[in-house]
Amino acid sequence: MSVLRDLFTIVLVSAGAVFFLAGTAGLLRFPDPLTRLHALTKADNLGLGLIVIGLLPQADGILAGLKLVVVWLLAQLAGAAATRLVARATGRPG
Amino acid sequence: MAEFLIAMAGVVLAVVSVGLARVLWGPADADRLMAAQLLGTGSVAAVLLLAAAVGSPAIVDAAVILTLLAAFAIAAFVSSQFDSDATADLPRDQQQ
Amino acid sequence: MLTGQASTLPETNSPIGFLLVLAIALPAGGVALSLLLGGRGAQRLAMATMPLGVAVALVVAGNIWRSGRSLTYLVGGWHPPLGIALRADGLSAVMLLTTAVVIGAVCLYARGSFGLPAGADERRAPLVFWIMLMGVWSGLNAVWLAGDLFSLYVALELLTFSAVPLVSLDGSAATLEAALRYLLFALIGSVLYLLGTALLYGGYGTLDLVLLSHVIKPEPTAFIAASLMTAGLLAKTALFPLHLWLPPAHAGAPAGGSALLSALVVKGSFILTVRLWFEAMPSLLHLGTSQLLGALGAAAVLFGSVLALRQARLKLMIAYSTIAQIGYLFFLFPLASAPAEATSMFGDDWNGIAWTGGMMQLVAHATAKAAMFMAAGLIAEALGHDRIAEFAGLGRALPVTMLAFGLGGMSLMGLPPSGGFVAKAMLLVAAMAEGQWWWAVVILVGGLLAAGYMFRVFAPALAAVDVTMRRRVVVPQSRQAVVLALAICAMLLGLMPLRPSQLLEVGRPASVTALTR
């Protein structure tokens, strides 16, 4: 049981890290701000999301798990807002 | 397990801090902002991983606060930087 | 110590130790309440705090003088190193008294410039001035009394945050720039001090001055910490060559504020430097360090005086003279720490005499300089400017003010019977007796230069010209009287040198005395 749980964590957390890697690569390599923004959003959504899901079995108690989910939701909100605002700002000249 | 989680925290941090190169290069302020946001998200992930590794709920609190403040910082960036550029031609008491 | 643990001292609260808390907490409470009450409330509060604060200082000083013993108060009943002790020795008592006298005078003086008529709305400058005045008082008293290096850091910051807004009170670009420069200097100064504090805690596990003096050893930790802290404190004291911020800041503040800054605020970091070297780490005060500090002081005396001679504006001249007068204070380091063989030659306690002389210089300068800045403020109010070249006939127009200014100047020059004379004479004699004649030369030259810049003011002011001064405003007699009273204080100090020096001996650092016996 414990082995399975740990395996689940290892797989999902590693996958999350891969998405962070992809996001960074995109941020560095993509040619213009809008595509870079796209890459960043992926990392935000999926990277953190996968890590949170991966850590859920490790959390002791419902409250601790809930906090993890809250963190993810907050990050989603911030990321979405940033995306919209940055997209609009870069869409304008100047 | 703890070792693995700490290692992953390190990996995530290392990866996103490479993205900080965008802060250096720019060229647009939006790029700098995105790089900083990526670092913010990465830090939150790293804190969560550390919390799980140490098994300390207080560290999760730190992650909650970091996320809140990351959102706050983005709002501050946006409301100060981009809008002011867009509205530079509007009369504002601070500008004259 | 073996375990690296500082043990606690068998200290208990002195019967009137609670007064030490009041000395800090009354003006601190005044700050909080002033913001709350606003408007005329701030002024009323300052006026109410003033006599209380003076009374506290008097009772504390009287008690220490009569009993000959220092006072202690353990805040919250917690013993150092975990808790914080407030301690008052003779030096603290003298400083408490000086602070109370100068602040009292500034309060009375500033009623003229920052008083609000009954029923008036709250206004910016008066409210801020009264709040900052109480902030300065609280911070200074905390510096004189706190026995813990980190509390002293907070006290220094309290001083910085109340001193900087005073500089930029008039809001002109020049004073804003002076305030910003002052703030940056002060902040770097405090952060260096804090860095040293961290090192000392890491080395000895306590920040209590007394406990630290028991465990500190002449080793790299202590030496590096002491160097960083001293560098930081010197930046805050504006010792040459870290003086750049002082003239524009002290000259830019309103007269009452300049008086506080020049007379008192710079002395806070100076006293802390003295306590650090003489009380906390006497074993580290080697010949080299003390001669270096003395040499910087000598450079400050010469440099500050020469620049004061060349100023066209009165307030700037007084500010540059502050740089010079601060220089004298640093002769304390070489002269009060001379090795026994040097001092025993004439069989007297020359270190002790130098110590008393240095502190006397501090008190005399505080009172004299506050009087001079306030006199300059009155002159500027009356004339609408402070250009020295246009002072012709001033002696006749403002005789009381000019008398006060002159009495203050006598103290700066070191003419008898002023407090400055006694102070400089004691330093001079100690320098000769200890065979360190070079300081004596600087003291004499500094006195001559001071006479030069005072003469530049008085020559036109007293010239028998027939032009009648065009006065913008009539300065009330009461404000002139306050300034004169303070200048007379500086003078009276010279007439009763023995009594304050007795008080100064209570709790005098053992290092000053031990070296001579």
Place this chain on the structure above:
Amino acid sequence: MSDAALYGLCSAVLVGVGLYGTIVQPQPLQKILAFNIVGSGTFLLFGVIARRGAAADMGGDPVPQAMVITGLVVAFSATALAVALLLRLHDEAGRADDAPTPPATDDETSGC
């Protein structure tokens, strides 16, 4: 090398870099940032000392940690005051020249 020593070296670097910046950096705003970096280095040194003093079931000596919290609040107040002074100075200078950006006459007056 222990983890505390690593952060100790980091604090030494931060203090040095920050000090250099406060002296050399011509922009007042970046001087303020540099001061904050010296401050952070100092606080980190407290943290290293706290870490080494771990005892009595505590991950570190709480006394220096508490001092850092006090220090952080003071450093923030200082930053806020310095920035407010800088902004007002900038306004004043801009007003005096009646131009949107003040000319850089001196390293302290120029906002930009």
Place this chain on the structure above:
Amino acid sequence: MSVGPALDAGLALLASALAVWVVLARQAFGAVVGFVAFGLVLSLAWLRLGAVDVALTEAAIGSGVTGAVLLAAVTRLHCARPVVAAARCGRRTRAISIASAGLVSAGLAALVLSPTDPAPTLAPQAAAALPELGVGNAITGILLAYRSVDTLLEKIVLLLALAGIWSLARDGAWGDRPAPPGSGRRDGTLTLLGQVLPPLGIVAGIYIVWVGADAPGGAFQGGAILAAMWILALMARLADPPVVGRIGVRLAVGIGPIVFLAIGFAGFALPGGFLSYPAGFAKPLIIVIEVALTFSIAVVLGLLVLGPSARGTQR
């Protein structure tokens, strides 16, 4: 191989690199972004050093609220573009400053590499006295009992900083509202953030204060979060900055320090004297002080970010 030290080395390296970037950056905006990132990295370093309380404070105050102040400043200074004209230091000044800064660094490095052994600590003493107070978080015990006078004076420092910033208002604007943070535009996304985040943030802030007596957290951290949420609501134009001359604002600013002082003075009636707590009542009194302080800290930090009153901000 242990991965901990590798992570620590990475964090230390990253923090140092960011510091160099902040100091040398030609662009003020880039430097400020770098500084906020630097604060973030430092919070992680504090977690690694086992100082969760400090990590919370660094995140909230050191990086969060300070970042807001700096960003607003950068915008108003029009520093987004590279600077040409500012006087740069001469080569000699640079050499001297490199030498002196290097000397300080080298001295510090030498000291941290040769620590006192055993390292001095007050942890056992701090722990031993905690049961008397009834609080579980030693840092709360230090800030509000053993070294409470520091905390009290530091609150006065905050008030003085606020009065100092207010003093920079123009005479005609005295007592008026400060300029709202950010630009004057309403914005849908910002409004959404301003509506959704503050309720969550307020809960988080209060939670951090509440657990502060026994777990990491406390008045500073909670107050800073509340302040950030307030500023956010102001940025989204969901509320107006307060009229700072009003008695209500002044009361909010002063209540914390005044309650703290009043409880301190009440201690004179006890054997322990000023700022001592009666046996058995220490924890409730500490919580009363913390609540009052949190409220005042939130208001003061917010007002510090807002800056001095400005005229004509209400159109």
